[in-house]
Amino acid sequence: MSKLKVLNLYACLGGNRAKWDEVANIEVTAVELDSELAKLYQERFPDDKVVIADAHQYLLENYKDFDFIWSSPPCPTHSRARFARHESTKPEYPDMNLYQEIILLDKYFKGKYVIENVIPFYEPLIPAKKRGRHLYWTNFNLPNDVNERKMSIMEGKDEVNKWCEFHDYNFYQYKGEQRTDKIARNLVDYEVGKSIFETALGIIQKSKSNQINLF
Numbered sequence: 001m002s003k004l005k006v007l008n009l010y011a012c013l014g015g016n017r018a019k020w021d022e023v024a025n026i027e028v029t030a031v032e033l034d035s036e037l038a039k040l041y042q043e044r045f046p047d048d049k050v051v052i053a054d055a056h057q058y059l060l061e062n063y064k065d066f067d068f069i070w071s072s073p074p075c076p077t078h079s080r081a082r083f084a085r086h087e088s089t090k091p092e093y094p095d096m097n098l099y100q101e102i103i104l105l106d107k108y109f110k111g112k113y114v115i116e117n118v119i120p121f122y123e124p125l126i127p128a129k130k131r132g133r134h135l136y137w138t139n140f141n142l143p144n145d146v147n148e149r150k151m152s153i154m155e156g157k158d159e160v161n162k163w164c165e166f167h168d169y170n171f172y173q174y175k176g177e178q179r180t181d182k183i184a185r186n187l188v189d190y191e192v193g194k195s196i197f198e199t200a201l202g203i204i205q206k207s208k209s210n211q212i213n214l215f
Contacts, residue, residue: 004024004204005027006067006068007028007031008029008031008048009058009073010032010073011030012034012041012072012186014030015193016072016190017190018193019193019194019197023201028048029048029062033054034176035052035176036176044169055073056101060104063109066111067204068197068201069105070113070116070197071113072115072116072188073097074095098115101115106137112138114200115136117134117135118133118135131146131192138196138200143195143199146192146195146196149166149191159181159184160184163181163184167187167189169187171183
């Protein structure tokens, strides 16, 4: 059986991708701009192809080559946390790359896709599916329960330790310029990634089976 070609954009440390191998025979291309994160991702998933590049541009140039695409664009300019007491409320344009990718995949992509982001401080410009603490834009129906695990956010010196335990990953390996706690918070729950990927895979397999039965 041929491998399912998967594109994992803004891959970070592969939280969403961590359990995909339990679901299907896959060939994953991961795109991450932070070279230190890309190095750690490659160590974690040595069989994946890792590309250090702008994920937004890579998607535009390569989306046709894949069966399934997951994108988790940067969320800070959309997040309600910007207006928390400990964050800046300086006016800033929300990053519209998020909506550009939704429109591109919705209108041009023939496979199945997921775009994941935070619940924003404004009404989403394109309707999304809310599951737990996140929004998902997809071209297939998500289950009502995506198996999101509960985690009490703990700020302070113990926070990263808690995230290490939650994600089963040692974030202290990261030696780059980004804040370690920020990376840990932004990593997608691997149970959510698995649940959503399983749903998409079932639809893809059913579609291919129907195509074969037609001939």
